[in-house]
Amino acid sequence: MRTAAERALGVHRVLDPPGVLPQAAQRLDADPAIALDEVRIAVERLNLDAASFRQLSEAHGGDGDAVRAAVLEIVRTRGKMQNPVTGSGGMLMGVVDAVGPESPLGLVVDQRVATLVSLSLTPLWITDGLDRWDGRSEQVPAHGTAILFARSIAAVLPDDLPDAVALAVLDVCGAPALTARVVERTGARSVAVLGAAGKSGCLSLAAAAAAGAQDLTGLVRNESEAAALRAAGLADRVVVADATDPLAVAAAVGTPADLTVVCVDVPGAEHGAVLATADGGTVVFFSMATSFPAAALGAEGMAADVTMLVGNGYTPGHAALALDLYRSNPGVRALVDPRVTGC
Numbered sequence: 645m646r647t648a649a650e651r652a653l654g655v656h657r658v659l660d661p662p663g664v665l666p667q668a669a670q671r672l673d674a675d676p677a678i679a680l681d682e683v684r685i686a687v688e689r690l691n692l693d694a695a696s697f698r699q700l701s702e703a704h705g706g707d708g709d710a711v712r713a714a715v716l717e718i719v720r721t722r723g724k725m726q727n728p729v730t731g732s733g734g735m736l737m738g739v740v741d742a743v744g745p746e747s748p749l750g751l752v753v754d755q756r757v758a759t760l761v762s763l764s765l766t767p768l769w770i771t772d773g774l775d776r777w778d779g780r781s782e783q784v785p786a787h788g789t790a791i792l793f794a795r796s797i798a799a800v801l802p803d804d805l806p807d808a809v810a811l812a813v814l815d816v817c818g819a820p821a822l823t824a825r826v827v828e829r830t831g832a833r834s835v836a837v838l839g840a841a842g843k844s845g846c847l848s849l850a851a852a853a854a855a856g857a858q859d860l861t862g863l864v865r866n867e868s869e870a871a872a873l874r875a876a877g878l879a880d881r882v883v884v885a886d887a888t889d890p891l892a893v894a895a896a897v898g899t900p901a902d903l904t905v906v907c908v909d910v911p912g913a914e915h916g917a918v919l920a921t922a923d924g925g926t927v928v929f930f931s932m933a934t935s936f937p938a939a940a941l942g943a944e945g946m947a948a949d950v951t952m953l954v955g956n957g958y959t960p961g962h963a964a965l966a967l968d969l970y971r972s973n974p975g976v977r978a979l980v981d982p983r984v985t986g987c
């Protein structure tokens with residue numbers, strides 16, 4: 645029998661291996677029948693995390709049918725959408741379908757919500773074979789059910805934004821919130837963002853500016869992203885380099901930044917990020933493709949005195965901050981909208 649605190653974390657849904665937390669589990673029980681402290685969501689759309697989608701797409705040579713089959717197989721065997729290679733998930737939106745009488749989440753049946761806890765720990769049951777998805781986009785129209793625990797979080801979807809936009813912004817809302825927090829707490833003046841034309845990247849630039857940073861560098865991978873970022877007006881300086889080439893990143897960024905935020909969706913950006921950061925500065929690794937050994941050993945090997953933060957997807961107020969940055973900033977909208985299916 646699990647304690648209330650253990651149940652709140654979802655330990656009672658773990659099938660294999662017993663006793664671990666749901667995120668670390670191989671397999672969850674995704675049975676749609678809810679317990680007294682759970683909430684069931686009727687799923688409408690999944691948002692696969694960018695690093696996971698890229699890995700699946702590359703592994704299957706861009707074959708959408710094969711990607712769809714792989715996602716279905718992961719969900720069938722694991723009871724959750726957790727990419728076994730990247731370990732990451734994403735999040736989902738849907739309608740609150742049933743609320744257990746002891747759920748503390750304050751959700752009400754028929755509310756439209758986005759889950760703000762990762763798919764990598766959310767019990768998920770797919771019923772439509774993902775037959776409306778071509779396997780070529782991060783956003784996945786889906787029917788099925790998902791379960792929220794007592795310690796899960798969900799945001800009620802705003803009615804002034806398209807669902808697809810809200811979902812994409814909420815998926816990465818931890819990045820701008822953490823960027824703002826570091827700027828406010830450390831007084832960082834200069835900020836470099838790797839992958840600055842992506843969703844989390846442009847939101848992080850906007851958050852850094854709003855928090856008081858004054859020298860913003862956006863690093864992107866090619867000239868077309870550079871043109872888009874310049875037009876968006878979110879960075880004081882736009883530089884082009886491969887984020888996985890440390891020397892190229894250091895040369896492109898120039899004077900190291902007080903804060904570097906890693907928002908790329910590919911592995912191998914750790915060393916460039918460390919080199920781009922001033923002594924005494926901070927690196928936020930928001931990217932799910934980050935390697936902890938590469939970051940830690942790389943910084944040690946370069947005798948770099950930098951504070952390295954894992955990009956916790958949760959910071960209080962993160963959802964509202966990200967949605968407000970999107971609403972209030974035309975540059976953010978110009979970069980996010982083209983990346984969102986159905987927008």
Ligand code: NAP
Nearest residue numbers: 694695839842843844865886887907908909931932955957
């Ligand atoms: P996104 O919109 O796809 O943006 C990623 C950006 O990085 C794109 O502009 C991409 O360029 C660029 N990029 C890729 N490879 C590059 C390279 N070698 N050099 C320079 N730029 C490069 O992704 P996102 O949704 O913002 O997600 C970014 C990362 O955050 C992912 O790793 C994702 O898994 C992670 N994430 C973390 C959390 C968390 O809680 N910590 C939550 C959600 C997502 P192209 O478009 O040209 O490829």
